[in-house]
Amino acid sequence: MKKRYLLITLMILLISITACTSKKTTDDTYTDDEKTTFAVGFDQDFPPMGFIGEDGEFTGFDLNLAKEVAERLDLELILQPISWDAKDMELESGNIDCIWNGFTITGREENYTWTDAYMAxxxxxxxxxxxxxxxxxxxxxxxxxxxxxxxxxxxxxxxxxxxxxxxxxxxxxxxxxxxxxxxxxxxxxxxxxxxxxxxxxxxxxxxxxxxxxxxxxxGYGVGFLLGNTGLRDKVQSTLEEMAEDGTLEKISTEWFGKDITTINKK
Missing domain, CATH: 3.40.190.10 (Periplasmic binding protein-like II)
Incomplete structure (x- = not known):
């Protein structure tokens, strides 16, 4: 009888440990200083924000912004095309760090951790x-x-x-x-x-x-997994720097003929 109780106790303990280790929490702020990559999820059929150029390479206004941010943060940029209706799964699985592709904040404010809107x-x-x-x-x-x-x-x-x-x-x-x-x-x-x-x-x-x-x-923003304030803050600060030094205006003018960005300068 004691063996039976012991077996039941061990099973309960194993289930509890598995549940704790597999659960994705929103308290994960991703502040790991050893992070070396920046995986951006985007819809490759969404010009001019992100798409396949005539040379067969990924290009677009948002991807140009992401490239500049990654360089300034000394991170390797990984451009990850995704199916738009599977974006949440891609984010929750850790396959991407953010969704950056004409991603609307309005109506989704509580579903992701956002940068400020950078475009209307x-x-x-x-x-x-x-x-x-x-x-x-x-x-x-x-x-x-x-x-x-x-x-x-x-x-x-x-x-x-x-x-x-x-x-x-x-x-x-x-x-x-x-x-x-x-x-x-x-x-x-x-x-x-x-x-x-x-x-x-x-x-x-x-x-x-x-x-x-x-x-x-x-407004368009960069969306991160809910709770990922660490990486969001780094990207937000970098976008503000780019607004201050004129890089946002330069990239916007290249794509749209004028500056249509909305990030506030420091």
Whole structure:
């Protein structure tokens, strides 16, 4: 009988130890001074923030910022393309240190540890240039597509009355696919980030236009695992330094023709 009680006690102890060692806590501040890498998770189909350039290499405004931050922190930058709807799993597993790719803070404030917003953005509707759709009311009966798990999708959840007027409401894996569908006439409108939409209009062959009425306004930030204040603080301080010495303005001007960043100078 004593052996049976001993066996049960050992089993309970083993389960307790396993649970304690496997649980991911939000108190982990990642202040390890021996850290040598900086793994950035991004959507590789999200120009101009992060995408595959004509040379086959990863490029983009956000990736340029991340590269500069990594160099100043003396860390090896690892650019890790991820599926956008799997970003939380990538972060929680430790496969990436942060999500940095036109990542909207608004509506996610309590889900991640954030830097300050470094850029402002709107969620908008994009239509073909020759479309008869000129305002949101004209979307009634039309086919609208949005990227899965995107800020535009979240904004539309807050505008259910509008969604109910759509003829069909679809999701796409990425905005390149959505805009291809728009170009071909398979859909009538795409709900997406204005910064990305304007980049496509300016740089790509597709002839699109953006409706004047926006869905929502928001800010882009760098998102870390909840509780990872150590690494967040280092990145935040470095972004402030870059704002102060003009590097943010320089990189922004290279991509957008002007400084559209919002990080406050020290």
């Amino acid at each position: 953005n709107d969620q908008v509707f994009v239509v073909k240039e020759d479309s008869e759709i000129e305002k949101k009311e004209d979307l009634a009966g039309k086919t609208v597509v949005v990227q899965a798990d995107s800020s535009a999708e979240a904004a539309l959840k807050e505008n259910q009355d509008l969604v109910d007027t759509f003829g069909d409401y679809l999701t796409a894996a990425d905005y390149n696919m959505a805009l291809m569908d728009l170009q071909s006439g398979a859909v009538d409108a795409v709900a997406m980030d204005s910064i990305v939409a304007n980049y496509h209009i300016e740089k790509k062959d597709g002839k699109f236009s953006v409706l004047d009425e926006s869905l929502s306004s928001e």
